[in-house]
Amino acid sequence: MLNQSTPTEFLLLGFSDVRELQTLHFVVFLSIYLAALMGNVLLIITVLLDCHLHSPMYFFLVNLALSDVCYISTTIPKSLAVSLTNNQRISFSGCVSQVFLVVTFAGVDLTLLTAMAYDRYVAIRHPLQYTLIMNKIACLWMAAASWIISVLNAVMNTVNTFRLEFCDSHNIGQFFCDIPQLLNISCTRTFGNLILILANAVILCSSSSLVIIVSYSYIFTTVLKIPSVQARYKAFSTCTPHLTVFGLFVSTALFSYFRPNAWFSSSLDLLTAVFYTVLPPLMNPIIYSLRNKDIHTAVLKVLKTGISQTHFKKLSQRIPANRAKEKMDSSLPGPMLGPPHYSGC
Numbered sequence: 001m002l003n004q005s006t007p008t009e010f011l012l013l014g015f016s017d018v019r020e021l022q023t024l025h026f027v028v029f030l031s032i033y034l035a036a037l038m039g040n041v042l043l044i045i046t047v048l049l050d051c052h053l054h055s056p057m058y059f060f061l062v063n064l065a066l067s068d069v070c071y072i073s074t075t076i077p078k079s080l081a082v083s084l085t086n087n088q089r090i091s092f093s094g095c096v097s098q099v100f101l102v103v104t105f106a107g108v109d110l111t112l113l114t115a116m117a118y119d120r121y122v123a124i125r126h127p128l129q130y131t132l133i134m135n136k137i138a139c140l141w142m143a144a145a146s147w148i149i150s151v152l153n154a155v156m157n158t159v160n161t162f163r164l165e166f167c168d169s170h171n172i173g174q175f176f177c178d179i180p181q182l183l184n185i186s187c188t189r190t191f192g193n194l195i196l197i198l199a200n201a202v203i204l205c206s207s208s209s210l211v212i213i214v215s216y217s218y219i220f221t222t223v224l225k226i227p228s229v230q231a232r233y234k235a236f237s238t239c240t241p242h243l244t245v246f247g248l249f250v251s252t253a254l255f256s257y258f259r260p261n262a263w264f265s266s267s268l269d270l271l272t273a274v275f276y277t278v279l280p281p282l283m284n285p286i287i288y289s290l291r292n293k294d295i296h297t298a299v300l301k302v303l304k305t306g307i308s309q310t311h312f313k314k315l316s317q318r319i320p321a322n323r324a325k326e327k328m329d330s331s332l333p334g335p336m337l338g339p340p341h342y343s344g345c
Contacts, residue, residue, distance in 0.1 A: 010095050013171070044062050060143065102176065118211060
């Protein structure tokens with residue numbers, strides 16, 4: 001048997017050993033990271049500042065944007081550091097934190113997308129009862145349940161993963177600490193871990209997928225009854241990207257966790273991990289913001305307000321300076337056209 005040990009650190013997988021490709025990975029991932037941060041943060045600020053967007057749909061959207069900021073910040077910065085410094089080490093506590101946070105925010109994304117699909121279903125199928133069904137208390141409970149369930153699920157998976165003993169090889173075949181890769185380097189039996197992962201897939205993924213599929217089935221049925229071709233196209237163009245990203249998110253995550261060992265490929269694992277950890281935080285602001293006229297208008301308003309306030313602030317800083325200059329000039333002795341106490345007037 002291989003020696004078993006409790007490691008003090010793990011080694012992450014880099015995208016390449018070639019320095020030029022490492023630099024390319026750093027530039028591409030940094031651009032994606034900054035774009036995702038800017039999109040999600042701008043979305044949060046816009047919804048908070050615009051009172052017209054204080055509705056259940058945008059409440060869930062703010063939660064989703066907050067989760068996406070945390071989600072992509074859990075994996076990308078460490079991967080950037082690996083490419084920049086060529087240091088693949090991650091501490092044991094850092095690996096535990098990554099596993100916990102990745103599972104948490106992935107669960108939050110999944111449950112919030114489910115809540116948003118249900119919200120759209122109620123808005124389209126029961127418009128007269130919408131304010132009663134999706135009231136403030138119900139929305140708070142749904143969002144709180146999403147975060148609490150995801151945290152509890154992450155605690156169970158993290159504890160169940162790091163109770164294992166690991167072999168001498170501590171190389172993780174992924175650019176972040178991922179549960180399937182940790183199970184691969186474990187020397188102890190992982191049957192209990194697989195059962196827990198399967199239960200999560202059945203309870204969370206299957207139930208969320210079922211709710212979203214049923215909700216959008218009703219939505220599409222209603223949309224098809226709209227006489228305007230342009231309105232139908234607009235509705236489908238809004239819903240299709242959401243379903244596409246959700247489908248990629250769920251399918252790639254399930255493939256990563258349940259793929260057969262015969263299909264092992266480090267390149268394939270890296271690609272699937274990018275699809276369910278990097279793509280959703282980048283695409284969600286685009287899908288729910290740029291294609292939404294209300295959000296688009298509110299973003300422009302916020303940007304214009306910010307520019308106006310900046311301009312006003314600069315003017316307000318100039319005015320006291322000009323006044324001080326005028327006061328200084330007025331204190332200088334001018335031509336003696338009258339009594340001394342009128343000088344400079």
